[in-house]
Amino acid sequence: MFEVLDRVALAELSDEALISAVATMTQTEARAAAQRLALIGEVVARQCDDEDDDRAHQVIDGWAWAQAAVSAACNLNSHAASKQMRIAQALRDRLPRTAGLFASGAVSATVIDAITWRTHLVDDADALGLIDTAIAAEAGEYGAHSEKQLIGAVDLWVEKFDPDAVVRSRRAAKDLYVEFDDKDDPNGVASFWGRLRVTDTKILEQRLNALADTVCPNDPRRRGELRAAALAALGVVGPALERLACECGDVTCEGSGKDPRAGAVAIYALTDHSPAAGEVAPRHTRPGAAGTPDSESAATGAAPENEEQTPAAESEPAGPSEPAAPAAHTESAASSEPAEPAASSEPAAPVAGAQPAACNPSPGVMLDGAIIPAAMLAELVAGGAKVQPLAEIAALPAEPRYRPSTALTAFVRMRAMTCSFPGCSRAAHRCDLDHLTPWPAGATHPGNLGPLCRLHHLLKTFAGWTPTAQPDGTIHWSAPTGHTYSKAPGAAILFPHWNIQTPIPRKRAISLLNDTDRDTKMPVRQRTRAQDRAQRIKAERARNQLELALERAESDSDPPF
Incomplete structure (x- = not known):
């Protein structure tokens, strides 16, 4: 019809033709989305239908295999891929009439998302058929509804044919819970909310008020800010916390001093240079020196140099890397400007290769991608945050054992920032190295290490996904289907001036032992994924039944006036 990116051609369209094109493309988009979900549904069916009991009990079952394939192909994280798979499964197996309407382009993907979710608790085939028929007859009008109206329109039919399957408020369905992060949170802060037992709430409230009362009258913070600071400090110090750091600015104040919250933060500053692939770290160096295998060995779980490491066969994923001292991972931040810590009232340790700060200092970036504004970064440093220069790449040669040193671990995680599998956004400090x-056969070297979340570590080990590292930190993945995907390190995007180039060490000619019985080592689950899902649906329906019974009881007890 016309080239949509050709602004000259678009400008020549009449108003009528332009609006007609918008309507046509909207339907085309919906049809394409329906086709995409139909393909995803086929992927799920091939891997999950007729799955035998042995495979269904494996951690890497058919669903996990399909999830990895969809995640990589669509560049989605695991949760988003699973959501797409559930929608596709519902359209394929549960709501065929609604699926047909979607394929015609009459409804949008947003409407389909709401329909499949609001009907997921329906477990009676006859009721589901009636609901599907009713929804398909009127879903073409749903696009004009607000989100609340859309949910109400779908719930009307669910309520009519299967009242126990109406999705109650997720928040109300949980007796006790705590949730973190809202998509609308501004940089530097994060929301959290929840529900506690009333007695626990009173205990917490009294504890926070008591700590808020320990600051002097000149502290400029409001009551709510003081309670927020107290809650955060409790998370760092624990029950032993006796008073809150005062911010009155008077050095003679009894409450003045370092804020324990800042002390739980490690700010990593970036440095440069490149190692030789075959270079091995010296075995006799000063204990604790950055870049040596025994650097902070107690924090990483590494054994002393004179002890022989005997790791499990590489066919078994290593256990989750032991957390470093709490400061290393609770709020790890990477900064692209090594000179930023100079904002501290106490000078930070000198950083090799540091460049003068720009006019506007750069913010910090946490490993999960959250932004720490530059002003807050300076406050953290002034408050006692640990400033840890990352080891230069030249100081990170191959290490002669299985577990990497603290310095090498920090470099690899800061370079990748997230899991190295395509589409996965799990923070690197929550991944296996x-x-x-x-x-x-592969060296313990920055060119042969990458963070992988447990799911994708298992997929690499058992499901035929093969990674190939590149000097710039990018990892190319070869899927069992023959497709290839790439995952660039997060640092290459956020810190383009940081030198992360490293040669790839040669594979050593060492045969791996016990590599023939991988299938027997696959971790298994006590219940299959289908059994877990059925149990969750059963439990939620039971809660709905109880709520409905209570509502009826309250209604019957109302006085007649």
């Missing part, structure tokens, strides 16, 4: 070429 994996030898991409299994050790001992």
Whole structure:
């Protein structure tokens, strides 16, 4: 019809033709989305239908295999891929009439998302058929509804044919819960909310008020801010916390001093240079020196140098890396401007290769991608945050054992920032640190290490996904289907001036032992994924039944006036 990016051609369209094109493209978009979900549904069916009991009990079952394929193909994280798979499954197996309407382009993907979710608790086939028929007859009008109206329109039919399957408020369905982060949170802060037992709430409230009362009258913060600071400090110090750091600015104030919250933060500053692929770290160096295998060995779980490491066969994923001292991972931040810590009232340790700060200092970036504004970063440093220069790449040669040193671990995680699997956004400090070429054939070297979340670590080990590292930190993945995908390190995007180039060490000619019985080592689950889902639906329906019974009882007890 016309080239949609050709602004000259678009400008020549009449108003009528332009609006007609918008309507046509809207329907085309819906049809394309329906086709995409139909394809995803086929992927799920091939892997999950007729799945035998042994495979269904494996951690990497058919669903996990399909999830990885969809995640990589669509560049989605695991949760988003699973959501798409559930929608596709519902359209394929539960709501065929609604699926047909979607395929015609009459409804949008947003409407389909709401329909499949609001009907997911229906477990009676006859009721589901009636609901599907009713919704398909009127879903073409749903696009004009607000979100609340859309939910009400779908729930009307669910309420009519299967009242126990109406999705109650997720918040109300949970007796006790705590949730974190809202998509609308501004940089530097995060929302959290929840519900506690009334007695626990009173205990917490009294504790926070008591700590808020320990600051002097000249502290400029309001009551709510003081309670927020007290709650955060409790998370760092624990029950031993006796008073809150005062911010009155008077050095003679009894409450003045370092804020324990800042002390739980590690700010990593970036440095440069590149190691040789075959270079091995010296075995006799000063204990604790940055870049040596025994640097902070107690924090990483690494054994002393004179102890032989005997890791599990590389066919078994390593256990989750032990957390470093709390400061290393609770709020790790990477900064692209090593000179920023100079804002501290106490000078930070000198950083090799540091460049003068720009006019506007750069913010910090947490490993999960959250932004720490520059002003807040300076406050953290002034308050006692640990400033830890990342080891220069030249100081990170191959290490002669399985577990990487603290310095090497920090570099690899800061470079990747997230899981190295395509589409996965799990923060690197919550991932296993994996030898991409299994050790001992693959060296413990920055060019052969990458963070992988437990799911994708298992997929690499058992499901035929093969990674290949590149000097710039990018990892190319070869899927069992023959497709290839790439995942660039987060630092390459956020800190383009940081030198993360490293040569890739050669694979050593060492045969791996016990590599023939991988299938027997696959972790298994006590209940299959289908059994877990059925149990959750059963439990939620039971809660709905109880709520309905209570509502009827209250209604029957109302006085007649």
